[in-house]
Amino acid sequence: MTRVGSRPWWRDAVTYEVYVPSFRRARPPDPDRPFVPFGAVNAGRLAGHVAGDLEGIRSRLEYLEWLGVDAVWLTPFYPSPLADFGYDVSDYCDVNPAFGTLADYDALVDEAHRRGIRILVDWVPNHSSDRHPWFVESRSSRASDRRDWYVWRDGDPDRPPNNWRATFVDAPAWTWDERTGAWYLHLFLPEQPDLNWANPEVEAAMTDVLRFWLDRGTDGFRIDVVHGIGKDPALPDAPAETAAVPWSAQNDHESTHAILRRLRRVLDSYPGDRYMVGEVFLLSTAKVARYYGHDDELHLAFNFPPLFAPWDAEKWRERIDRVEEELGPRGAWPTWVLSNHDVKRHHTRYGSEARARAAAVLLLTLRGAPYLYMGEELGLEDAVVPPNAVVDPGGRDGCRAPIPWAPGPGHGWEGADRVPTWLPWPPDPDARSVEVQRSDPGSMLQLYRRLLALRRTSPALRAGSWEPLPAPPGVLSYRRSLDDDSRVVIVNYTTSSHSIPLEEPLSVQVSSTGRGEGTRFSGRLDPDEAVVLG
Ligand code: GLC
Numbered sequence: 001m002t003r004v005g006s007r008p009w010w011r012d013a014v015t016y017e018v019y020v021p022s023f024r025r026a027r028p029p030d031p032d033r034p035f036v037p038f039g040a041v042n043a044g045r046l047a048g049h050v051a052g053d054l055e056g057i058r059s060r061l062e063y064l065e066w067l068g069v070d071a072v073w074l075t076p077f078y079p080s081p082l083a084d085f086g087y088d089v090s091d092y093c094d095v096n097p098a099f100g101t102l103a104d105y106d107a108l109v110d111e112a113h114r115r116g117i118r119i120l121v122d123w124v125p126n127h128s129s130d131r132h133p134w135f136v137e138s139r140s141s142r143a144s145d146r147r148d149w150y151v152w153r154d155g156d157p158d159r160p161p162n163n164w165r166a167t168f169v170d171a172p173a174w175t176w177d178e179r180t181g182a183w184y185l186h187l188f189l190p191e192q193p194d195l196n197w198a199n200p201e202v203e204a205a206m207t208d209v210l211r212f213w214l215d216r217g218t219d220g221f222r223i224d225v226v227h228g229i230g231k232d233p234a235l236p237d238a239p240a241e242t243a244a245v246p247w248s249a250q251n252d253h254e255s256t257h258a259i260l261r262r263l264r265r266v267l268d269s270y271p272g273d274r275y276m277v278g279e280v281f282l283l284s285t286a287k288v289a290r291y292y293g294h295d296d297e298l299h300l301a302f303n304f305p306p307l308f309a310p311w312d313a314e315k316w317r318e319r320i321d322r323v324e325e326e327l328g329p330r331g332a333w334p335t336w337v338l339s340n341h342d343v344k345r346h347h348t349r350y351g352s353e354a355r356a357r358a359a360a361v362l363l364l365t366l367r368g369a370p371y372l373y374m375g376e377e378l379g380l381e382d383a384v385v386p387p388n389a390v391v392d393p394g395g396r397d398g399c400r401a402p403i404p405w406a407p408g409p410g411h412g413w414e415g416a417d418r419v420p421t422w423l424p425w426p427p428d429p430d431a432r433s434v435e436v437q438r439s440d441p442g443s444m445l446q447l448y449r450r451l452l453a454l455r456r457t458s459p460a461l462r463a464g465s466w467e468p469l470p471a472p473p474g475v476l477s478y479r480r481s482l483d484d485d486s487r488v489v490i491v492n493y494t495t496s497s498h499s500i501p502l503e504e505p506l507s508v509q510v511s512s513t514g515r516g517e518g519t520r521f522s523g524r525l526d527p528d529e530a531v532v533l534g
Contacts, residue, residue, distance in 0.1 A: 009070070010277075014068075018073065033097040035049065066438075123224065127186060148196060153183045157181070227252055228248060230256030260291065277298065289330060333369060358530035365455075404426070451510055471500065477489065511529060
């Protein structure tokens with residue numbers, strides 16, 4: 001891919017999120033190193049089940065290179081009791097034996113780099129596991145040197161220090177700890193105590209963690225719940241109107257920004273444009289924009305209002321306008337996400353493959369950096385998870401179903417022909433498998449590949465301006481342009497056909513239906529069809 005000017009690589013990159021337990025297993029399941037989430041709903045049933053490993057990811061880098069993505073974000077693979085499937089870290093500088101070893105990680109990075117793919121690690125700074133030695137020490141005694149590494153408050157065991165609610169469980173964000181007779185804060189599960197970033201020792205220790213991974217050649221970080229790390233020392237109640245909303249979706253304290261400026265300097269001191277993309281789970285683009293600072297905080301931030309927008313042209317236009325208005329003046333580069341490991345897949349949300357295909361055209365042609373979630377390129381829908389197979393208290397099992405690599409038993413996963421995978425397969429695993437779709441020119445997978453290839457050759461799509469074009473209701477049309485490269489995108493969000501008069505003769509470069517590619521655009525769009533013209 002040719003660089004546009006002096007832009008850092010991550011501005012133009014398409015990143016592919018690998019949910020590590022569900023991508024692929026390459027090694028035979030090892031009974032001594034099982035993947036058994038601690039405390040998960042129905043956890044007991046998982047003993048002996050098959051989950052992914054780092055070697056499985058390395059063994060499929062060939063696929064990711066063929067698909068045409070630029071970077072891979074690996075969800076947490078650290079040692080962890082897996083109460084939140086790895087987002088509860090018990091050692092920030094190692095690999096969970098269920099997933100492999102540090103040597104496997106190094107081999108993965110080496111091979112990815114050889115193939116021109118960058119690797120992002122998921123860094124979880126807001127909270128650790130309650131089994132992390134830091135917390136074990138902190139909770140052991142009020143006199144512990146690490147007491148102040150977490151957020152403790154004295155008080156009455158019947159009345160939490162404030163009204164903040166936890167996430168994934170209907171409970172306060174505080175747990176009373178008998179041993180020292182005090183409350184500790186957890187914006188998520190009780191097994192995920194919040195670190196106290198107001199303590200400089202915590203910042204120093206966590207900065208060492210960043211260096212540990214940067215020194216191993218890691219290209220960047222996806223930062224978990226980054227807006228959570230700075231807390232108001234007064235711990236004020238949530239306003240009455242939002243008291244029922246988990247505090248993890250509301251915490252937005254000024255002190256986070258100064259921390260981010262210091263972290264930014266650490267990343268920028270490394271060669272090779274290392275970067276951080278933060279999960280800012282505040283459903284306001286104006287608030288998200290502040291986390292870019294003045295090009296001195298996050299390099300990129302996830303902006304989730306579009307992720308929660310329905311399949312509706314006007315609603316999407318409104319979300320895009322917000323992004324242009326809020327991020328534009330800061331020179332901040334937007335990000336776009338349709339699916340991830342925390343929400344229903346967009347094929348399931350939008351209700352049809354035709355829409356999921358049109359959405360792919362949208363995602364890969366908006367102004368900004370797109371993030372794909374593994375399996376969306378296969379058009380996967382959420383798995384139907386029977387009550388006795390549910391493991392996540394947050395109800396997110398469906399989108400985390402394993403990737404079917406091949407038709408037939410085991411779907412290309414080592415050992416899965418004999419013992420079940422930790423979650424059931426998504427619907428139609430044979431027809432949706434990589435192997436089947438790779439050999440079908442009309443497949444969803446091939447559509448993603450054509451879109452990614454087109455982006456690579458088009459400076460306008462990667463880096464150009466975004467300008468809306470007139471379109472009938474229910475249709476979104478825009479032009480991306482840079483110098484003499486110009487592309488027009490039209491997305492039909494409706495179930496009727498539309499005629500779109502164009503002033504210039506343009507040809508269809510990619511259509512979500514595959515119809516008419518390489519020929520002059522007829523001016524007609526099928527229901528739920530999207531096209532890129534040039
Ligand atoms: C983020 C992660 C989610 C996790 C939570 C707590 O939202 O994406 O999977 O459960 O943080 O770490």
